[in-house]
Amino acid sequence: MSRIALLSEQVASQVAAGEVVERPASVVKELVENSIDAGAKKIEVAIRRGGISSIRVVDDGFGMDRDDALLCLERHATSKIRTGDDLASIHTLGFRGEALPSIASVSRFRLATREPAALAGTEVIVNGGKIESVKDCGDAPGTQIEVRSLFYNLPARRKFLRTENTESSHVEHQLHLQAIGHPEIGFVFVNDERVVYQLPPTTHLRERIRDLCGAALAAELLEVPEFAADNIRIRGFVGKAGVSRSSRAQQLIFLNGRAVENSTLNFALREGYHTALMKGQHPVTFLFIDMDPAAVDVNVHPAKREVRFRNSAEIREAIVEAIRRTLETDRAEWSATFRAGTSxxxxxxxxxxxxxxxxxxxxxxxxxxxxxxxxxxxxxxxxxxxxxxxxxxxxxxxxxxxxxxxxxxxxxxxxxxxxxxxxxxxxxxxxxxxxxxxxxxxxxxxxxxxxxxxxxxxxxxxxxxxxxxxxxxMLKRMESQGVPTQRLLLPLTLQVSPRDADWITHHLDVLNRAGIGLEPFGAGTFKIDSLPTFLRGSEPSQLLREIIDDLRETSAQTSKLRLGEHMIAKTVCxxxxxxxxxxxxxxxxxxxxxxxxxxxxxxxxxxxxxxxxxxxxxxxxxxxxxx
CATH class of the missing domain: 3.30.1540.20 (MutL, C-terminal domain, dimerisation subdomain)
Known part of the structure; x- marks a missing residue:
């Protein structure tokens, strides 16, 4: 007897829901992104008991007719892509066609939608992935979705949810991201019948940041002069030198309107701030990056949080340069603050x-x-x-x-x-x-x-x-006169992994210019015969490993003398x-x-x-x- 069998449609939908719907905040994220893609100018989100009891999202977008209202509940049904080539140029926030059927399979689901020119709308009731009723409704143009009793048919998954306050905070965070990423849209958030905020549409991002994060933080932000290079456009606001946080909670980066996470972007921000950022701290940023969708892959994770770049170095250089120029403008404002001598x-x-x-x-x-x-x-x-x-x-x-x-x-x-x-x-x-x-x-x-x-x-x-x-x-002297080096009395050997060996081989000239005398000495092994004189330590090999790690995190256009800046900082201290x-x-x-x-x-x-x-x-x- 065969041991392999096809999963039922209902079970397959619940499996897919485990990837897309992690908690109530995931539901809010997917539904609000659909509303934005539908051209909404106002979005209202209401939750009860942290979204566990109910979630309601109402928008004034272009709505759907009856056929589309039924088809959108089928897995992999979407209006945003047609062919495989479309995946290389995603212009919308949603595109996978999994969100609505996944949500409907683990909740009691109601969809009411109406096109602006239609006399009547369509209401669809779904329980646990099964359609119970389809009928006309008289709702306003747009779409209204209600999600009740989330994970009612998956009690094991429901037990993994946190307290109501914790889930509410996650929902609010998701709305913060969407509201900051799209200031031209008005947002209303209601939690347990209490209006948390009403954000009117605005034409300027700083006003939206002030409404959500407070006037004190908005006053500490620098506007990024619009930077464009190699089909990459960067804009937004970043914190002044000294304005930082111990976590990345306020390090928000939007790529083509989508809030994303990417280690390349994090390293670029830190490198752009350079010595204007304390060790262990993270900059406060509201950074917007617009680039060719074909140059970035957003189809990496089902929740679309992570992205990959075709040319990571290119985007990194652009961010570093944009941050550097922004801090230069801050120097002029800083100088004006301390100017005007006493009369x-x-x-x-x-x-x-x-x-x-x-x-x-x-x-x-x-x-x-x-x-x-x-x-x-x-x-x-x-x-x-x-x-x-x-x-x-x-x-x-x-x-x-x-x-x-x-x-x-x-x-x-x-x-x-x-x-x-x-x-x-x-x-x-x-x-x-x-x-x-x-x-x-x-x-x-x-x-x-x-x-x-x-x-x-x-x-x-x-x-x-x-x-x-x-x-x-010291830095200027090193850049003009070179890095002072000292030959070792007894050369050392450094054994590295194959990936590190390949990287070192391709960057030997950079390391040599930085005062590090390296040459191949067998498979995966290098001989060290000289080091910069400012390097002090009992383990030169370990110091060199740290320097190589620093260089790997440094952009191609950045001065390679930065590899020893932490040592210089200790020296001047x-x-x-x-x-x-x-x-x-x-x-x-x-x-x-x-x-x-x-x-x-x-x-x-x-x-x-x-x-x-x-x-x-x-x-x-x-x-x-x-x-």
Whole structure:
């Protein structure tokens, strides 16, 4: 007797439902995507008991006639593709023709639909995959679907559902994705007869983000200047440097209107942020990618969450470049925030904290040797190892420092005493702020530089600031002069897997330019005879494996010097000024000048902020002067 038999249609549908319908949120996702594909301008979703008891989705799309209403409940029946070639160019959110029959097979299902020009609509009742009735109805144009008693005929599957609150949160998350991905559509969400939100259609994505995520987050987002390259268009919003989360919960990426997950996209975002992101943190993004559907495969997973790209490197390069340009625009806005130096009137209103206060003499300064620029001073204090300091323009020796008044540091002052001649600003761009745009008030805890500008109080972490300065200086020197290398006394061997060996063979020139001396030494084995001098560790082979992993996650156009940036960051952390290092006023001025001249002045190489602004408005609120 044959042991193999065909499954019944009902069982086959339930098996398919296990792939498509995981929980109530999956039902909401599939039904809302169908509504969007139907051209709906308003979608209402109502659930009870987390969607376990009932789910209702109502839209004002183009609806269906009776034949289509019955046919859509058959497996693999769809209006969105016709041939196998259509799978290579999917323009809709749904296309598999599995959602409705799968949902109907595990619930008590009602479909009511009507075309705008039709006199009457069609109502279809289905229980556990069996059609019970088909009749006319008088519902409004569009489609209304009700799903009750989800998994009532699969009790084992029903036991795997979480609490009602947990399932409700998953449903709301799915609606968030759809509402952000399609701001031109109005959404209404009702949970247990309570209206959670009503989102009107909007023409601007920031308004939809503000409605869903709050004004505070919307204010921390940067609009991505529309970027187009190689038939790829990127737009949306990303968080400013320092705005991050410990998970990817707010890292939303939409590909051709579909919320997707892909490791290539995640790596590209992290690489685009570079040192503006702390380790272990993830950027806040609302990123939209539009590209040729033929260049991406969305038919990877039944739930259509995952995608694959025909050319991963191409999309990665585009995202990295778009994020980099966006952060550059943030630098201009950041500079404007800290610009507009304090006027003489404002300066005179502040009573004395330090050596820049009107009418207060400077504190006595002991006899000191001639002043040395801060970089050279730090170089004398600590061993720089493989990164000797380049010659820098000396500062005019001032010993001791004479009293300095606000008028002496004001950029509008007509005359400045020769003994206190300010350091010439090193900023050719008039829009870039300089140290002269601030009034230094003092140093708090021998770490935080307190300054005032036209908008309020500014605090600078002198250690983080100096880290950023040294980090960028080292990188630029390495890019211009090359990576300093050191030959090993005894060459090492590195044995790798066949896939890693193939990758290393194809990238030997890159590794050699990065200061790593590698050459083949047998099957799956390489000989190492030199390493970058900044690599310190008892296990060079393990360090090299980490570097190779870093390089594999780096895009082709990114500087290969990034492979050692974490080592450089550690090096500058050791050599930067510390919390208890006392800096004199001209050294502080030089520190602020060099910081403002950096490419990413607002964060250290580890992603921590270097400078914080507290506006007068914030201070007035804290002191109860303003509500």
């Amino acid at each position: 003489a009137e404002t300066a005179n209103e502040v009573s004395g904290f330090s050596f820049l206060v009107s009418g207060s003499p400077a504190p006595p300064v002991p006899e000191t040797p001639p002043l040395i620029p801060i970089h050279e001073q730090v170089a004398l204090r600590r061993d720089w190892g493989a990164f000797p300091q380049p010659p820098r323009a000396p500062i005019t020796p001032i010993s001791p420092i004479p009293p300095i008044t606000p008028t002496e540091v004001s950029p509008t002052s007509p005359t400045v005493p020769a003994a206190a001649e300010p350091i010439p600003p090193a900023f050719p761009d008039p829009e870039t702020p300089s140290a002269q745009d601030f009034k230094i008030l003092g140093v708090l805890g021998k770490l935080y530089v307190l300054m005032e500008n036209a908008t309020g109080l500014v605090l600078v972490d002198q250690h983080a600031a100096h880290e950023r300065i040294l980090f960028e200086e 050791r050599h930067a000024v510390k919390a208890n290092d006392v800096l004199r006023e001209p050294e502080l001025v030089r520190l602020i000048q060099d910081l403002l001249a950096c490419d990413l002045p607002y964060c250290c190489p580890h992603g921590r902020p270097t400078m914080i602004q507290m506006s007068y408005s914030e201070l007035e609120k804290k002191f109860g002067r303003k509500v």
